[in-house]
Amino acid sequence: MAMNIIEKDFRSDKFQVLWTLLFTLYMVLVTGITIGQQFEDLGNVFPFVDFILFFYVPMMSLWFSRRSFRYLNEDSYTQMLYYYRTLPIPVPVIVYSRLIMGLMAFLFNGLIYYGSIYLISPATRAIMDIPSYLAFVGIWQGIGFLVSGFYIYWEFMVSGKAYFHRALLLILITSIAVVSMSMMGFSLFKFSAESAMRWKLLSPVMWGSLIIGLGTFLLLGRRTLHMLKNKRDLA
Template identity: 35%
Template structure:
C-alpha cells in the first residue's frame, strides 16, 4: 500500500510540475486517438456492413489497441534517437526511490493513459461506426471495449518491460516485430476461418457483462502488468544504464 501511495505521489508531482507537458500530451492524444479511431471505425463499418471476415480489421485491433496505453510526449517520441526511456530510468534510479516504486508509477501511468485514450478511441469508434452501433447496444459495446482494453493492457506489460530493459533502437525493432506478429496472427485466424472482430462483437452481444472473454482479458492484463514488473525488476539488477 505504501508503494502505491509513493508511486501516486511521484506521478501526480510529474504532471503538476510540468503543465505544458501535460497540455501537449492531451492535445497530441486527442489528435492521434481521433485519427486512429476514425480510421478503425471506417474499416470496421465496411466489415460489419458486408459481414466479411476481413484481415485488416483484426490487424488494426491487434496492432492499434496496445497503442492506447502509450504516453505521447516530446521526450518519449524521440526514444529512437535520444534513448529517452533509458535516460529517464537512469535518472530515476539515481534518486532515493526503490525500483518497485518506479515500476508501480509506470503501471499507474499506463492505466491512466488507457482510461483517457480509451475514452477517446472507443468513443470515436462508436460515434463514427454506424454499423457498430447497429450491432451493439451501448452496454454491449462497453463490454466489447473492455475486452479489447484488457488485451491492450496484456501487451502493455510487455512494452513496459521493453522500455526498461533495452535501448531505444532495440525498442523500436521490438515494436516493429510486434506489428509484424499482429499481422501474422490476423492472417492465421483468417486462414482458420475465424475473425476476431466478429467474434468479440458476438460475444459482447450475447454475454454482456457476464462475458468470460472480457473478464479473462482484464484479469490477463492485470497479471501481465504484475508479472512483467517483477521480470523488469529482476532484469534491472544486471542492466548497465550508462
C-alpha cells in the first residue's frame, strides 16, 4: 500500500521530478566550481564548502512538489495527514511511504548532483578515482540521512510555521558548527576527502557515517510512527 501512495503522489504532481531536477542542477552550477577548487587545494579550507554541503545534502531527501512549496502558507503536510486519515490509510503505511520517497529522492538527487560535479570538475577527477569519490559521497550521504530524519519527523509532527522555524534553527546551529570547526582549523570536507582517498570503499569513516546516518533515519521514522499513533491527533 505504501507504493500505491507513492505512485499516487507522483501522478498527482507530475512536475515534481522536473522541479527537483532543475533545483539539483542549479545547486551543481552554484557549488560545483567551488567544490572542484576545494579538491584542487585541500591544504586551504573554505568554510563555505562545508556549509553548503551541510545545508544541501539533507535536502536531497525532498521532492520539490506543490506540497513542499506551500507548507508554510497552507500547512500542507498537516493537510496531507488529514486527507490520508479520512480514506482511511493505516498510519504505518503513511510513514513508510514517506521514508521510501526520501530514500528514492536521495538516490535521484545524489546521482545527479555528485555525478555532475565529478563530470564537470577536472580537478576532482585528477585527485580522486571513482572508488575514492564514491567513498566521499558515502560519507556525505550518511550525514544527509542523519539530518533529513529530523526534517521528516517535523513534517509529520508540527505545523508548517513550526517546521520553518526549526529548519532555520538547524541551519543556524550548522553555521555555528562550521564556523567553530573552521576557527579550529578543521574542515569536514577535507577530512572526508582525505579519508576517502586513503581508504577508498574500505573507509571506516564512510561506513560509520552510513550506518549511523541510516540508522538514525530509520529510528526517527520509527519515532515518528510512534508519535503519530499516540501523540498527534489526526481526527
